[in-house]
Each structure stands twice: as C-alpha cells, then as structure tokens.
Amino acid sequence: MPLQDHMHLISVDDHLIEPPNVWTDRLPRKFQEQGPRIVEMDMSQNSGDEGLSALLLETARQGKAAPAAPKLAEVWTYEGRIYPNIGLNAVAGKKPQEYGMDPTRYSDMLPGCYDPVARLADMDLDGVEATMSFPSFPRFAGTVFLEGKDKELALLSVKAWNDFHLDEWAAAAPDRFIPQIILPLWDPQESAKEIYRCAAKGARAISFPENTVGLGLPSFYTDHWDPVFRAAEETKMPLNMHFGSSGKAPMTSPEAPMAVMIALFGTNSMYATTDLLFSPVFYKFPDLKVAMSEGGIGWMPYLLERIDLTWEKHRWYQNVNKEIRPSDIFRKNIFGCFIDDFEGVARRHQIGIENIMWEGDYPHSDSNWPNSRQYTEKLLQEVPDAEAHQIVELNARRLYNFPRAN
C-alpha cells in the first residue's frame, strides 16, 4: 500500500508568481523607475516579451479567436521593456476546457500563486508537505536579467528575488518551503559570490539554465562556469535545470499547435543530460548534483542505454572520457522528477530508485492540484512502500539537504 500517512509528498518543481512588491520593496530609490514593477496596460495591441513566454504566448494564440478590443492587464515593466503574462500558465484550479487563457491580473489567479500563506493552504488541500518553486517573471533560471542594460540594477534585481524567496516566501514556513536562488549569469565570479551569500542564509538549490549556449553564454565544455560549479559543489546546492530555461523550445512547424511543444519539452532535458554526461563537468566537480526539473523520467532508460552504447563505440576518437560509463556518472550526479509518468515509474529500477523525485508543478497546467496525492497514489500503486517513500520524499530531502523537521 503506497503513500502511507507517514510518507510526505515533496514537490521539487512548483512555480511562484512574484507579487508586485518583490523589487519595489528592495531596490534603492534610484532604481525604482527602471527596476521591475507592475503597471496597467492595454494589451490588445501589445506583446513585448521576446523570450520563451512570448514564444509560448504566440503559439498558444493559434487556433484561438483574435483578442478583443482594449483590454487592461497587469504587466511587468523593467527598464522600459514590457513583460506581459504575469501569470503565464498559472491555470491551477481551472478545467482543461478553460486553458489557453493565461491570467492577466493577480485577481484572476489563485492567491496561492503569489502568497506563501495561501500556498500552504493549497498544499494542504493537495496533500503536499513541502515545495520548491521556480521564478515566473524572471523566467525559470532568472535569464530575464541577462537582458538588463544596467548591470548594477540587474545584479540588485537578482539579489532582490533571492532575498524575497529566502526572507519572505520560504520564511513563511521554513520546514515546508525549500528555497532556491537565481544567479547573475553574465558574471560567473559574481554568481559564485551570490551562491555563498545565499547558502549562508539557508538557500538549498540553484536554478541554472539547461543549456547556456542559446543565451549567448559559453557552454559546459569551457572553463567559464567553473566558479559557479565549484561554489555549488562546496555549498552542496544542486543545480536545477528546468526544461525551457535555455530559452529554446522544441518547435517543429510554424503551424504546429502548442500541444506539440508541450509534448516535446522533455527532449530539452534529454539534450541537457547528454550534453552534461559527455562534458567534463562531473570530472571537474564530481560531487556536483544536477536535477532535470519538469523533464519527466520515462525517457531515461532509453537515453542511458543509447548514451552508453554511443560511448562504447565512439569514445576512442573524440574528446570524451575513456574510463567511466556515462550511466554510472548519471546515477551519481543527475536526478529526475515526474508528475504523470507511468512509464518512468514502471522502469524505475532501470533509472535508479535514488535518482527519482516527485513534483507537483503548481500552478501550471501539468499539475493535478488539488488531487496530487490521490493521483500519485494511483501512479505508485504497484511500487513497494520503501521505494515509494524514497521517490516522493526521501530522495528530495537528501538531495536538497532538507531534513524532516518533526
């Protein structure tokens, strides 16, 4: 009988919507105008964000009616740029038939999206004990601040998000919120300093891009990221690589419905896993841990077999390690999580029982809120107690150094 009462669900991938005061409360007076803040805007004509949100938004629009006449929305503005979709994909509590209409006002969303106390109530409803959330407006790995023209403001804005997450969000219930941070990615030294600063304040994980090349930054094959990886290893903070954090979305055709991209997003995690396993990262930093956030797990047995076979046949003439089988590196250094993944659960021994975690994805459309616990019970029906406990709770507590309080 899986999911007995003493087994807690820990979600290693949820999302928070930043409340309007994250930056206005923390930036100095001189940056109040240029720093991120919420404004009202007629969005019937406008779509300013050029990142993944815009991509999702644009694709989502296909097959929907044209937007109606003047429509006031709450949007983020940052250095004069407009970032719409304050609540991109924040559809928890809506029926699938209502998806596709992202909330444009805080009042459209469940308060649990942006208020930690309301979030706790929503977690209770859902049977979830603890949660780790990713940013929304700054994007999964805070890459919006790479666009900042004023790097002093950008650095302060990164620190403001981290301080908000540590001092306000997670502080609301330190035994139920696992705090993670974002980095000033344009500066690896500064990023390392931010890791040490936040580790001292209790941070447990770092949101880091699944691939840095598409962001205009050096790859995992260079020495560029060594200060970051060293700091992460030393502070025992895993890197969470959320799918989509590279700024790349799996697109097939201009006319393809958004369903194609949603179904294929796990391939981003396959790319990242393969890239890392053939890179020098885990040789240089053998105790660094990486989690493929929201990537699913059902593909892992196939990919590990394929990677090992490629390594068997092709390592000789390439700049690839000759000694350690990539799947052995995987089991020591890479972790996955799932929401709905009967196939991955069925093949859990091929992946590694210790490498699998659960996630809720609140408040996004993949979430089963408020039925996560019932749904997960069904998913783990055939799994022995001890394994189910590892998957839903113990692996996350160990990886994120987040022991049970009581």
Add this chain to the structure above:
Amino acid sequence: MPLQDHMHLISVDDHLIEPPNVWTDRLPRKFQEQGPRIVEMDMSQNSGDEGLSALLLETARQGKAAPAAPKLAEVWTYEGRIYPNIGLNAVAGKKPQEYGMDPTRYSDMLPGCYDPVARLADMDLDGVEATMSFPSFPRFAGTVFLEGKDKELALLSVKAWNDFHLDEWAAAAPDRFIPQIILPLWDPQESAKEIYRCAAKGARAISFPENTVGLGLPSFYTDHWDPVFRAAEETKMPLNMHFGSSGKAPMTSPEAPMAVMIALFGTNSMYATTDLLFSPVFYKFPDLKVAMSEGGIGWMPYLLERIDLTWEKHRWYQNVNKEIRPSDIFRKNIFGCFIDDFEGVARRHQIGIENIMWEGDYPHSDSNWPNSRQYTEKLLQEVPDAEAHQIVELNARRLYNFPRAN
C-alpha cells in the same frame, strides 16, 4: 528460443554508397558535365558540402589531429559544387578504435557498400535475408537535389537514382532487396508522378524528410504535400523518415563531441512522431504509413504517454483533433525500428508488437555487422517466438508489401 532458422532477418534501414556510374550511365549527354559524377580532389584544404554531411564531418573532426598535407580523395561534384565523403560513416568491418576516419575512396570501403552482389555476400555473413537501403550522396531523402539550380537536371537525377535502385541494385536479387525511392521534393505534383511511375516498376517505399520546414518547404500542417501523401497511400508505399533527413542535427554546444549528436539523433524521430500525430496528415490519409527509420524504439512508450496526456489536457483550445487518442493513431500509422535497444524490446507491448521492426544499419557505425544475427538473438532472448518473428521479419513484409518468395 528466439530466432529459429525459419525466421528471417529483414533490415528496414541500411545504406548504399552510390557507385560512380549511377548518373553518368543515365543522364543525357548535355548533363554529363553538370550532373553528379566522381572526381579526384585534394581534400586537405576543402570541404564543400553545406548539408548534414558537413555538419557531421566538422563535428567529427574535433578531437582529431589536423588533416595531413595534400590528400587525394574521390568526391562527388554536382553543378560545380563539391560533396566530399563518398562513404560518410561507411565503417562496417572496422573496429571502434578506427572510427572517425570516413573512407575517402571506394577502395577504402567494403565492396558491399556499392556493389549489390557483394552486399548479398555481406548479408549472408551477417545472417540477414533482406534489406532496404537509403541513399548516401543524395542524403537520406534525396534532399541534395533541392540544391540543384537546373530543375530539369535535378528531376532527371532523382529519376536516375530511382532507376538505379530499381533496375540495377534491387534487380540483382528481387527477393532480397526492398527498393525505395526518393522524390523531386521541390514539386509535389511531380513527386506524385514519380511515385506512380516507380510503383509500377516495383518500388516498395519512399524516403521522405522527417521534417520539411528546415528544408525551406511547407510543413505537414499545410495542404502542400497532399498529392504526395495521396499517391503514397494509393500505391501502399510507406514514407520512411530517416533521422537527420530534415537536415537538422541535435547540437548542444559548439565544443560538444560528435557523441552528443549521435546519442541524441533519436530526438529527431520524437519530433517527427509528435508533429505528425498532432497534424491533420493521418485524418486526411488514414491508410498512410510512416516508418521512423533508425530512430530507435525505447523512447516510444514514454513519448506516447506524454502525447496522450498533452492531448487530454490541451486539445480543447487548439487546432487539434478532439476525438481520436494520438496513441491509437500511432499504432495504426507509425512504425519504428531498432538495432540495439534492450529497453525498447523490454517495453514492446507498450509500443505495439506490430509496430516494431529490426534494422542492421550496414555499413554505418551503429551496425553490428557481421554479427547482426547473433546480436539480435541476444537482444530477443526473452521474447516469445511468435513476437520475435513478427519483429524481425513479418512486420516488415506486411508494411512494405514484400511477401516471402519461397
């Protein structure tokens, strides 16, 4: 006991290297100079092909010593453009330690690469009864002819390859070679005509790009390809979509070794499968069949679960069929094949026993030649007789309308 003597191995994905006379024997005199032909060239300075071959070549070079001084090679020339690597990845019979050095002369290769009689002897050695081969110089789906400036020459060149395959290659042993054709992809009407012409001559399959958008052509969501799909359906010729035939390779980082791309190539087939299942193609042409050539099968259970779930939640607000579950379409219309894929074999019932075929990949580096039969016996050790027979032989005979002769 799998693979009993009466079970024949049919490989649905092998490769032939065009002998030098394919086009010179068939093109009219006025095109002898501009049409594809073999020339000797110093390749120490030059790399002309801008397609996938060049991509592979360029990546393969990383981690290898710089090429030595003047090195004469046999290369294809077509309308003055140079296409090196006559035997790209034609490494059958070499040890993994020798990979990475593509043959640059016909004399570097096994004669079975370009000579059908020698191929039969290599198939006998390998325990393979029948084979279907893809082009090499024209690329998997003949897309090199999209580059042709003179479309009269390009059309004649496509027909020449098809006539070579039907009249010379497959004619050497009609019960052991399954002939497939390429299309003049720049013209759907002309492509349909070529399908009917070749069907009448005994062709059994069509090599078609896994994605047309990257080739500068309309997507599967448009009506553009209807003449091709209709002709394929009417002539009962499946479309073989070989991974890489879109001209796109899965690249992660400029410095990544080629191993990353090799390990990830199956994601191209995941893209194509998802694209097709959410497209109108199988609604318009319900009896059209598509094979994901060289794509592997171990990912299929994961992807089908993910696609169905996406369809469950996201079909309402998008231009996606509301009635038929994508995995049901898959089982009727899409087929996969494998070389090394213990994971896929273990999950064969989740994929569909009738949707799985075997391939040898001769003479490429993924091939287990000359030990394909022994290797496949090991791979199918736990599989009941009747299922093994379907996988290695019967599914291919049914899909490609290629009944046993004796």
